[in-house]
Amino acid sequence: MISVEGLKVEFGIRPLFSDASFVINNHDRIALVGKNGAGKSTMLKILCGMQKPTSGIVSIPSETTVGYLPQVMILQDDTTVIEETRKAFDNVTKLKERVDELNRQLSERTDYESEEYLKLVELFTNEHERYVMTGADNCEAEIERTLAGLGFERKDFNRPTNEFSGGWRMRIELAKILLQRPDVLLLDEPTNHLDIESIQWLEKFLSQSAKAVVLVSHDRAFINNVSNRTLEISCGKVVDYKVKYDEYVVLRKERREQQLRAYENQQKEIADMKDFIERFRYKPTKAVQVQSRIKQLAKIVPIEVDDVDNSAMHLKFPPCLRSGDYPVICNDVRKDYGPHTVFSDVCLTIKRGEKVAFVGKNGEGKSTLVKCIMNEIPFSGRLKIGHNIQIGYFAQNQAQMLDESLTVFETIDNVAKGEIRLKIKNILGAFMFGGEASEKKVKVLSGGERSRLAMIKLLLEPVNLLILDEPTNHLDMPSKDVLKEAIKAFDGTAIVVSHDREFLDGLVSKVYEFGGGRVKEHIGGIYDFLREHDIDSLDALGMAKNAEKQSDGHRETKTTRESQQSETTTNKLTYTEQKEQRKKITRIQKAVKESETAIEKMEKRLKELDNILYEPENASDMKLITEYTDIKHKLDTEVERWEQLCEELEAMTK
Incomplete structure (x- = not known):
């Protein structure tokens, strides 16, 4: 689908990457990995045509469509959520207008036997078939399903986009790209x-x-669950691993061990050559051999080893003062913005040394409660901060608040105090800002580099309560691993607001779920919470309740029928009349039972179809939709029949 050959990008003396060649095929799920600043975002911009490489060729067939979601983009603020999302189908709308126009032209023509009319008919047929193949009749259902999947509620659909945060508007852009179904995402x-x-x-x-x-x-x-292939940008080269991310990590380790052995062997070879040259440089009898070694030495291409792997990033929070037993206590905390209640009746107690997670959909109040704890915004209720608490706070926008005119070193030097100033270079080196990187201006740093720099600022003073609001956004995986281990070893208390399951796994022992204006406590790790969340889903709960209700109903019906039948025997009817009535009651009871079985089967199939149609690839499957409609109609008819049978049975047994 996309062919890349000999790609090279230079921003300075050293190329960002060079001689990159690979092919993106249909059904490839490629994870593009590498350290921050390696050129991953640049590669995506080149693939979508937004940026030109220094040299090389990117071949994209004319019929191939490409959808691109950047980290940051200009967002529209003049429409509603649903109107903005419908723009994904602008091409379908234009095609519909063309079909309508051709249809209008056909209705006005009377030269049915002319060649022009037959050509117009053929054109209309082709365009109409194209329109039908787009599944346009199901566009609204697809829009609603995609928006719901990305966290929007139905009540949000007609709200102006300017009422939403930048993160929610990015979800709208993501929805538009997914709905367009491009050949390459x-x-x-x-x-x-x-x-x-x-x-x-x-x-x-x-x-x-x-x-x-x-x-x-x-x-x-996320990347491991999605990928089936991994492209690594390392040491200015692009290496293609035909495996998912977890398998790539294993292969990458093996490859680096081979790389290190080759590097060590090369260094020994170079040292031996230099030693031979120095020992025999001035001996005429060895002149030929010396010149040969000098030529060999000049031809050696140095083996590079990625500096991410060479530099061990050690992060350790300084020792902290002992705090009170309960750093944070909330009693009936409530936060309103005008008529909108973000949350209410929040009661929680965080003990000293606990590591807890705040999770939930965006906009449910995680960051809002953090701001309440920080006393940055007013609220109602009681919120007590424990004795001797020193808070270290990392906000979502911390990296954007850095002074872009300063260098990396100046940024840290301005906030460092006392003896820590003597260790600034060591700290910067641990965060991969060693050497010339410490002299970079903040304005040229990538998002991940800025996040690392903001994290360093947090480490400069001892604290005993860490509040980290999305600390892993833009951090690369090695940085996240080290940060996670540092928080685990931290002897204070930590509140982590994050959606990163891998980061939270093994780190937190308690999860607070934000949703529906409430905050619910879950004891256990993040995967314990997710398993509990799945078990307690509304669908499962609803099915259990329906099953229980049906079971109770059947027992009740059976008891009623038995009592009714016993009453029947007391009626003063002739023997023949009683015999006929009992036969009729038996037939109706059998029909009721058969009807209940049929209803149960149809309800089960409708549930299965609901789940199937919920999948995006099946949303426009007319065969499934037709089956669903037919069964729904038959179910309604059967329920009416069952009700009539029950009424008839009741009348006969009175």
């Missing part, structure tokens, strides 16, 4: 603005419905 950090439920929905969509995907993400669980 290019996604740059698509999970940064999604909650756990929406990420899981997107995983399923990309795995089952997308044609080809190239994605950049630092969410390890």
Whole structure:
């Protein structure tokens, strides 16, 4: 679908990458990986035609469509959510207008036997078939299903987009791209603005419905669940691994061990050559051998080893003062914005040393409660911060608040105090800002580099309560691993607001779920919470209740029938009349039972079809939709029949 050959990109003396060649095929799910600043976002921009390479060729067939979601984009604010999302089908709308115009022309023509009329008929037929094949009749259902999957509620559909945060508007753009069903999807950090439920929905969509995907993400669980191939940008080269991310990690480790052995062997070879040259440089009898070694030495191409792997990033929070037993206590905390209640009746107690997670859909109040704890916004109720608490706060926008005119070193030097100033270079080196990187201006740093720099600022003073609001956004995977281990070893208390399942796994022992204006406590880790969430889903609960209700109803009907039959025997009827009546009652009872069995089967099949049609790839399957409609009609008819039989049975047994 897309062919890349000999790609090279230069922004300075050293190329970002060079001689990159690969092919993106249909059904490829490619994870584009590499350290921050390696050129992942640049590669996506080149693939979608937004940026030109220094040299090389990117071949995209004319009929191939490409959809691109950047990390940051200009968003529209002049429409509603549903109107903005409908723009995904602008091409379908134009095609519909063309079909209508051709139809109008046909209705006005009377030269039915002319060649022009026959050509017009053929053109109309072709365009109408194209329109039907787009599944246009199901566009609205697809829009609603996609928006719901990305976390929007039906009541949000007609709200102006300017009422939503930038993260929610990015979801609208993502919905538009997914609805267009391009041949190749290019996604740059698509999970940064999604909650756990929406990420899981997107995983399923990309795995089952997308044609080809190239994605950049630092969410390890997401990228592993989606990918079947991994492209690594390392040491200025692009290496293609035909495996999913987890398998790539194993192969990458093996490859690096081989790379290190080759590097060590090469260094020994170079050292031996230099030693030979120095020992025999001035001996005439060895002149030929010395010149030969000098030529060999000049031809050696140095083996490079990725500096991400060479630099161990060690992060350790400084020792903290002992806090009170309960750093945070909330009693009936409530927050309103005008008539809108974000949450109410929040009661929670966080103990010293606990690591807890705040999870839930965006807009449900996670960051709002954090701001209440920080006393940045007013609220009602009682919120007590424990004795001797020193808070370290990392906000979502922390990286954007850095002074772009300063260098990396100046940024840290301005906030460092006392003896820590003597260790600034060591700290910067641990965060991969060693050497010349410490002299970079903040304005040229990537999103991940800025996040690392903002995290360093948090480490400069000892704290005993860490509040981290989406700390992993734009952090690469090695950085996240080290941060996670540091928080686990932190002897204070930590509140982590995050949608990154892999990051939270093994880190937190309690999860607070935000949703529907309430905050619910779940004891256990993040995957314990997810398993409990699945079990307690409304669908499962509804099915259990219906089953219980039907069971109770059957028992009740049976008891009623038995009592009614016993009353029948007391009626003063002739023997023949009683015999006929009993036969009729038996026939009706049998019909009721058969009707109940038929209703149960149809309800079960409708439930199955509901789940099937919920999948994006089946949403426009007319065969399934027709089956669903037919069964629904038959079910309604059968329920009416069952009610009539029950009424007849009741009348006979009175």
